Amino acid sequence: MVTLIVSRKSLGELILSKIAKHIDIAKAIDFYKLHKDGYKSSDEVIAEAKRVKADSAIVVANFKLACELLSSGCKTVIVLIPTMVDHAEIVKAQVFKLTGKLELEKL
Numbered sequence: 791m792v793t794l795i796v797s798r799k800s801l802g803e804l805i806l807s808k809i810a811k812h813i814d815i816a817k818a819i820d821f822y823k824l825h826k827d828g829y830k831s832s833d834e835v836i837a838e839a840k841r842v843k844a845d846s847a848i849v850v851a852n853f854k855l856a857c858e859l860l861s862s863g864c865k866t867v868i869v870l871i872p873t874m875v876d877h878a879e880i881v882k883a884q885v886f887k888l889t890g891k892l893e894l895e896k897l
Contacts, residue, residue, distance in 0.1 A: 794844040796821045796835055796855070797870070798828075800879040801848070805870065812887055813846040813866050836862045850880070861894035 791814040795801070801809075809815060819842050821835060822828065829835050832855045839847060839859055846866040847859045856867040867888045874882035 791817060791845045792842055793818045794821055794835075794839050794842060794847045794859075794864075795819065796847065796849045796852075797880070798822055798850075799875065801870075802879045802881045805880060805883055805885070808885055809848065809868055813848075813868065818848075819844070832858050835859070839864060850883075856888055857892060857894060860888055860890070860892040865889065 793813055793815050795818050797820075806815065821838060824838065825834070835855060836858055839862065844864055846868070847856070847864050848868045848870065849855050849859070850870045850872065853869055856869045859867050869886040869888065870880065870883040871886070872880045872883045874880075
């Protein structure tokens, strides 16, 4: 099970331990280590998730991207809303888990 992490800052131990109860983070791939310049559209993140065959994803404060990842084949998406951040990592955050099948159609 591969997890794609889309976060510029690293995730703190408290957050990782909370997330590890719900998804497998042993095979986590950091999007920003592969793409140093970030992404211009969510299509780039979705393409990367499909390329690495990600079963789950972790995104920071972006429910639109989370819904798009769910509709593109990820089984579980974790959305973090940071509440405490230092210069290097996200220390505390509200954690939301989205699961299920979502069909997204642009009109």
